[in-house]
Amino acid sequence: MILLRALLTRLATTVVTLFGAAVIVFFVIRVVPGNPIAMMLPPGATDEDIARLSAHYGLDRSIPEQFAIWFAGVLHGDFGASISLRQPVMPLVLGRLPATLELAIFALVLAVMIGGAAALTGTRLRNTRTEAAIDIANGVGLSVPDFLWALVLILLFGILVPVFHISGRISPSADLPFVTQFYVFESILRLRFDLWWDLLQHMFMPALALAIPLAAIIGQLLKQSLKETMHLDYVVLARTKGYAENKVIVSEALPNAVLPTLTLIGVQFTFLIGGTVIIERLFSYEGLGNMAIDAVINRDLPLIQGIVLVFALLFTVVNLVVDMTYALLNPRLRHA
Amino acid sequence: MSAFLEIDTLSAVLHGSSQRLLRSVRLTVDRGEVRGLVGESGAGKSMIGKAVLGILPAAVRIVEGIIRLDGHDILAMPASERRRVIGATAALIPQDPLTALNPSRRIGPQITNRLVDILGWSKAAAKTRALELLDEVHIDAPERVMASYPHELSGGMRQRVLIASAFAANPKLVIADEPTTALDVTVQKQILKLIREMQARHDTAMLFVTHDLGVVSKVCQKLTVLYAGKVVEDTAVAAFFEAPQHPYSKALLAATPKYTDPFASLLPVHESVIASANAEITAADQEWRHGR
Numbered sequence: 001m002i003l004l005r006a007l008l009t010r011l012a013t014t015v016v017t018l019f020g021a022a023v024i025v026f027f028v029i030r031v032v033p034g035n036p037i038a039m040m041l042p043p044g045a046t047d048e049d050i051a052r053l054s055a056h057y058g059l060d061r062s063i064p065e066q067f068a069i070w071f072a073g074v075l076h077g078d079f080g081a082s083i084s085l086r087q088p089v090m091p092l093v094l095g096r097l098p099a100t101l102e103l104a105i106f107a108l109v110l111a112v113m114i115g116g117a118a119a120l121t122g123t124r125l126r127n128t129r130t131e132a133a134i135d136i137a138n139g140v141g142l143s144v145p146d147f148l149w150a151l152v153l154i155l156l157f158g159i160l161v162p163v164f165h166i167s168g169r170i171s172p173s174a175d176l177p178f179v180t181q182f183y184v185f186e187s188i189l190r191l192r193f194d195l196w197w198d199l200l201q202h203m204f205m206p207a208l209a210l211a212i213p214l215a216a217i218i219g220q221l222l223k224q225s226l227k228e229t230m231h232l233d234y235v236v237l238a239r240t241k242g243y244a245e246n247k248v249i250v251s252e253a254l255p256n257a258v259l260p261t262l263t264l265i266g267v268q269f270t271f272l273i274g275g276t277v278i279i280e281r282l283f284s285y286e287g288l289g290n291m292a293i294d295a296v297i298n299r300d301l302p303l304i305q306g307i308v309l310v311f312a313l314l315f316t317v318v319n320l321v322v323d324m325t326y327a328l329l330n331p332r333l334r335h336a
Numbered sequence: 337m338s339a340f341l342e343i344d345t346l347s348a349v350l351h352g353s354s355q356r357l358l359r360s361v362r363l364t365v366d367r368g369e370v371r372g373l374v375g376e377s378g379a380g381k382s383m384i385g386k387a388v389l390g391i392l393p394a395a396v397r398i399v400e401g402i403i404r405l406d407g408h409d410i411l412a413m414p415a416s417e418r419r420r421v422i423g424a425t426a427a428l429i430p431q432d433p434l435t436a437l438n439p440s441r442r443i444g445p446q447i448t449n450r451l452v453d454i455l456g457w458s459k460a461a462a463k464t465r466a467l468e469l470l471d472e473v474h475i476d477a478p479e480r481v482m483a484s485y486p487h488e489l490s491g492g493m494r495q496r497v498l499i500a501s502a503f504a505a506n507p508k509l510v511i512a513d514e515p516t517t518a519l520d521v522t523v524q525k526q527i528l529k530l531i532r533e534m535q536a537r538h539d540t541a542m543l544f545v546t547h548d549l550g551v552v553s554k555v556c557q558k559l560t561v562l563y564a565g566k567v568v569e570d571t572a573v574a575a576f577f578e579a580p581q582h583p584y585s586k587a588l589l590a591a592t593p594k595y596t597d598p599f600a601s602l603l604p605v606h607e608s609v610i611a612s613a614n615a616e617i618t619a620a621d622q623e624w625r626h627g628r
Contacts, residue, residue, distance in 0.1 A: 234435065234439075237428060240390070240426070241449065255440045330440065332485070
C-alpha cells in the first residue's frame with residue numbers, strides 16, 4: 001500500500017521531469033547557432049527555396065508556437081519526423097535504444113564485478129601490500145575518464161595486440177535471425193551462442209572503457225564501507241561464533257556495507273549511460289549515442305528531441321529501480 | 337584439569353611497542369562458577385575476554401602465555417581450528433545490544449546461525465532450540481520476535497535476544513562484557529537477574545567483565561581485580577568485600593558509592609595508592625624484561 005503510493009508519487013514526478021527536459025532541450029537547440037535547413041540544401045539555394053523548406057518543417061513560426069505544435073503531437077504519440085533521415089522519430093530511436101541498453105548493462109555488470117572483487121580482496125587483505133596496490137589501481141581508474149580509456153584500449157588491444165574487436169556491434173558477415181533489437185538477449189533465447197559470443201566480443205572493449213571509472217569508484221567506496229563495518233559489534237560477534245573471515249565479510253559485513261555503494265551506482269550509472277554517446281562513436285557501435293551525435297551534426301531537431309526524451313526517461317527509470325532495490329535490501333526503510 | 341578456563345602468564349603488547357597492555361595475567365574460571373573481572377577503564381578487562389574469544393584487534397599481539405579452554409591450548413592451534421573450538425565451547429554477551437545485532441537480518445537466523453553453520457544442526461532443530469531459549473529469557477511472543485528485525489525491538493529486548501543467542505549452543509563458558517552498561521537503569525536489574533538465572537540453569541562457567549563492584553557482589557563468586565593489565569587481587573567475592581588485600585582494591589571498594597548513605601561525597605582513589613600501584617607495575621615490568 002505504502003509502496004504503491006510511493007510508486008505513484010514517483011510516477012508523477014517523472015512526468016514533471018520529462019516535461020522539463022522536453023522544454024529545455026526544445027528551446028536550447030533552437031537558440032544555439034546552426035540551421036537544419038542550411039544542412040539540407042545544396043550550396044547556391046535561393047532564399048525562396050530556404051523559405052519554402054522552412055515552412056515545410058514549420059520552422060518559420062515562433063519557437064513557442066513550434067513547441068505547442070510539437071508537444072500536441074507528443075501527447076498523441078507522434079514525435080515528428082527526422083529531418084535528415086526522413087522517417088518518424090520514435091521508431092528510429094526505439095530501434096537504437098536496445099543496443100545502447102545492452103552496452104550500458106554489460107558495462108555495469110563488468111564494473112560491479114571488477115569493483116566488487118577489488119573491494120572484497122582489499123578488505124580480506126587489509127593493511128597489506130595487496131590493499132595498497134588496489135588503492136593505486138583505483139586511483140588510476142578514477143582519474144582517467146571513460147573516453148580516454150577507450151582510446152587506450154583501442155591502441156592496446158585493437159592495434160598493438162589486436163585481440164579484441166574494436167568496431168561495430170556484431171561481425172558484418174553474421175547472418176542475423178533477430179526480430180528484436182535486443183541481440184544479446186535474443187541470441188540467448190534462440191540458443192545461438194555463436195552469435196551471443198560474437199556480440200560479447202564486440203561489446204567487451206567499449207563496455208570495459210565505460211566500466212573502468214565506475215569499477216574504481218565502486219571498489220574504493222565499497223572497500224571503505226566494508227572496512228568500517230568489519231569493526232562493528234555484530235561482525236565481531238559473528239567471529240566469536242566460529243565463522244571464517246571470508247564468510248564474515250561476505251555474509252555479515254557485505255549486506256550492510258553495500259547500501260551506500262548501491263546509491264552511488266545508481267547515480268553513476270546515469271553518467272555511464274551519458275558516456276555511451278562518445279564511446280559508441282569511438283567504437284562505431286550502432287546505438288542511440290552514435291545516432292545522437294549524427295543528429296546534432298545534422299541539426300536534426302526532432303530527432304535530438306526524441307533522443308533526449310528517451311535518455312531522460314531512462315535516467316528516471318534507473319533511479320526508480322535503485323530506490324526500490326535499496327528499500328528491498330534495507331529493512332529499516334521498508335516501514336518508513 | 338580442574339578449571340574450565342585457565343589463563344596463565346598472559347602478556348600482550350601494542351604492535352610496534354614494548355609497553356605491555358596485559359601483564360602476565362593469571363586467572364581461572366571453574367565449571368559453574370562466575371568470576372568477576374573488575375578494573376578501571378583501560379585496565380585491560382575487556383581485552384582478556386577478547387583474547388579468550390580470539391577477537392583481539394589486529395594491533396594487539398600476545399607475546400607470552402597460555403589460554404586453555406576446556407583443555408585446548410587455543411593459542412597453539414591453527415587459526416581455523418581455534419575458531420571452531422571457540423565457536424563450539426564459548427559465547428559472548430556483548431556490551432551494547434544496539435550494535436551487536438546485524439541490522440539487515442531477522443532475529444531468528446541470528447540466533448540459529450551458529451547452530452546450523454558451525455555446529456551442523458538441522459534448521460528445524462535449531463529453530464526449536466531458539467524458541468526454547470527465547471522462552472527461557474522471558475520473551476512473550478518468541479515466534480514474532482524471531483521474525484522481527486533488530487530495529488523493531490527495544491534495547492532490553494535485544495539484550496535478551498543476545499543472551500538467548502549466547503546460551504543457544506550450550507556453551508561451557510560465557511563471557512559477559514559489561515552486559516548492562518548500555519542499558520537503562522530500570523532494565524539493568526532485570527537483565528542482571530536474567531544472566532544469573534541463565535548461568536545457574538545451564539551451569540555455565542562465566543567471566544563477568546564489569547567496572548561495577550555492586551554488580552560483582554550480586555552475580556559473582558570469585559573476583560579478579562585488574563590494574564594496568566596486572567592482576568592485583570584474586571579472591572572469593574565474600575572475602576573481598578570483608579577485607580580486600582591489595583591497597584588498590586581497598587581504595588576501589590572505598591570509592592564505590594553507597595546507597596545507604598546517598599549524601600556522602602564520592603571518594604577518589606588516593607594519589608598515594610595510585611603511585612604505589614604504578615611503582616609495583618614498573619617493578620614487575622623490569623623483572624619481566626630481565627626474565628626474557
